[in-house]
Amino acid sequence: MxxxxxxxxxxxxxxxxxxxxxxxxxxxxxxxxxxxxxxxxxxxxxxxxxxxxxxxxxxxxxxxxxxxxxxxxxxxxxxxxxxxxxxxxxxxxxxxxxxxxxxxxxxxxxxxxxxxxxxxxxxxxxxxxxxxxxxxxxxxxxxxxxxxxxxxxxxxxxLSLPPSLTATSGVNALAHCVEALWFPHIGPIPRLTAEEGVLALGRALPAVVRDGADVAARSDALYGAHLAGMAFAATGSGLHHKICHVLGGAFDLPHAEVHTAVLPHVVAFNEPAAVEASARIAAALGARTAAEGIAGLIDRIGASTSLAALGMQAPEVEHAVDLLMAKRYDENPRAVDETALRLILDGAYHGRRPGQG
Incomplete structure (x- = not known):
């Protein structure tokens, strides 16, 4: 080889x-x-x-x-x-x-x-x-x-993290792994790191949300977050993180909760153009597709998926689209335009599952 x-x-x-x-x-x-x-x-x-x-x-x-x-x-x-x-x-x-x-x-x-x-x-x-x-x-x-x-x-x-913060903070870590896996120049070591991170977080988060005092599950979740940070450091910030940074900076929305609302929609958008990465994510989460795996995990841990519930106002969606159009997305696996950004943000604003009207 x-x-x-x-x-x-x-x-x-x-x-x-x-x-x-x-x-x-x-x-x-x-x-x-x-x-x-x-x-x-x-x-x-x-x-x-x-x-x-x-x-x-x-x-x-x-x-x-x-x-x-x-x-x-x-x-x-x-x-x-x-x-x-x-x-x-x-x-x-x-x-x-x-x-x-x-x-x-x-x-x-x-x-x-x-x-x-x-x-x-x-x-x-x-x-x-x-x-x-x-x-x-x-x-x-x-x-x-x-x-x-x-x-x-x-x-x-x-151990003292409440279930809601455990869930959203964990999805924040999961987002690092996901974006690393579809990074265009990812090497085998960061890929393995990100994939193991998805696997660890996918099995740990439902357990720690169910029983916050489970030290073994907490250790598994922290291990997954550690791997997620390593994978993200070796690759970089893509479409998902750019959206989250704009939403957090412009509208003072909580960081981890924004990741949880946005991630399913970015995954659904990119999945057709990131087939290998999406297959790895889906397999690690035991799902048919990456989007179904992410959305299903978020459902199981009971995390909120609505930007509106975080305090974002409907007119701010268009302002966010304008801010995001000023950025470049050369390393995203799929071309990003105004229609795509509006689709992602509208779904995240309303808290819909990807694919729902």
Whole structure:
């Protein structure tokens, strides 16, 4: 067999296991030589985060809790200022994708290593992708400087995720795998990673939504999210993620929930032009087609699929189409035009299953 491929194997250390966040952090900080740490978290998660960081003692020199979804530029500036004020030599982010994104915003400005402890299935901790929102515009980019140096995965930290957030955060991770699989230049290693991610998330999400205290299923879901981030990092952002970034940035809609509403319709649109990738997705989910597999999984975990239910207004659909027409979709497996965007957004707005009128 003749094989030829190339991809960037991104550097970084991963520590994975139940209880890892409670015993691994001091050793990981020692490896980095960190002595002046800025700790990032939401105010809501602060008590849990302070408990996890307690073994670090006085090495935690500052605490920033101004995290907001989609990382507004003013929040990023405040986080950078906080790091400068304490002369931080490391950033420790404990939380979901918004917390990780804020840490990346600091690293984009300051040459500081990032350590991330995820508490959701966002997957951004495994990527060099950053995003900032200014007004209704969300700008994203890739820069190796924002890639976390260490990621500590602890499924016990996801036990308190409510079923609704478990479901949508999991579909967010699933979207990373799906877009990676139809990326035009995907190599065999990212393909295997994405396919295994779909398989892990497909079996884990119904189990964790049914019983949030199932540590084995939580571990499986977090493993799937880890793989999803790796696959996305090796490929890139496509039609689905571009739609979600526009909707989140322009209308301040919640990130994971937007992914859940949009993904079935993008999959249904692309499936005829991405036959091999769609067959892999369908097989991993035990379905006849990729679109049926995605929609069926979302039904089983009880996630909302309506942009209207998230607060989007009907006239905003046309505004979103206008914003999306300014973007390029060269790497999408199927040509994207105004009619296609309107079809996808209309279905996601109303929360219909793909193919329903």
């Amino acid at each position: 003749s094989v030829s491929f190339s991809y960037d194997a991104l550097p970084g250390r991963v520590v994975f296991g139940a209880g890892a966040a409670r015993h691994a952090l001091p050793d990981q900080m020692d490896r980095l030589g960190a002595r002046n740490i800025l700790l990032l978290a939401t105010e809501h998660e602060r008590p849990m985060v302070e408990e996890l960081a307690a073994p670090l003692g006085e090495r935690v020199a500052g605490f920033f809790t101004g995290v907001r979804p989609h990382v507004p530029v003013d929040v990023a500036a405040a986080a950078v200022a906080a790091a400068k004020d304490i002369r931080a030599d490391c950033v420790l982010a404990i939380g979901g994708g918004s917390t990780t994104g804020t840490a990346k915003a600091i690293a984009l400005d300051l040459p500081l290593p990032i350590v991330v402890v995820p508490t959701t299935y966002a997957g951004s901790e495994m990527t060099p992708v950053w995003g900032l929102t200014d007004g209704e515009k969300k700008t994203t980019g890739r820069n190796p400087a924002v890639l976390p140096r260490v990621v500590v995965y602890d499924p016990e930290l996801t």
